[in-house]
Amino acid sequence: MAVRELWRLSVDSSAGTHIRLKKAQCKKYAPHRSVPSQDMQKFVGTARLEHGADVALFVTTCRAFTKDALVLALRQDIVALHRDLLGSWVKGAHLESLIPLNGSGGDTRRRPR
Known part of the structure; x- marks a missing residue:
C-alpha cells in the first residue's frame, strides 16, 4: 500500500491499494477538546468529490x-476515529475492526441514520 502526504483541500494523507483508496484528515487536538462540525464539513466536502476516496x-x-x-460523519459514511480508537489502531487493531465503532467510546451498537 502506498501512502502519500497531501496537505491540500482538507486531506492530510492518502493510501491505496488496487481495490480501495483511503483519504484521511488528521487533527492534533488536546484531549479535552472536541472536533467541531465545521472541521467535519470541510472534510466531507472534499474527501470523495475532490479526492475520490x-x-x-x-x-x-x-x-x-x-x-x-x-x-454528519455517520450520515456521510466518514469513519470518525477519536483518541481511544486511534490508540487501538496504533497498537495493531485492524482498521476494519474499528469502523463499526465509528466515533463511539467502545459502544459497538450501530448508530441510527
Whole structure:
C-alpha cells in the first residue's frame, strides 16, 4: 500500500491499494477538546468529490466529536476515529475492526441514520 502526504483541500494523507483508496484528515487536538462540525464539513466536502476516496477517515487525538460533527460523519459514511480508537489502531487493531465503532467510546451498537 502506498501512502502519500497531501496537505491540500482538507486531506492530510492518502493510501491505496488496487481495490480501495483511503483519504484521511488528521487533527492534533488536546484531549479535552472536541472536533467541531465545521472541521467535519470541510472534510466531507472534499474527501470523495475532490479526492475520490472509497474510505474517508477523520482521525483526531482528542476524545470526542461534537454531536453535529458525528451525526454528519455517520450520515456521510466518514469513519470518525477519536483518541481511544486511534490508540487501538496504533497498537495493531485492524482498521476494519474499528469502523463499526465509528466515533463511539467502545459502544459497538450501530448508530441510527
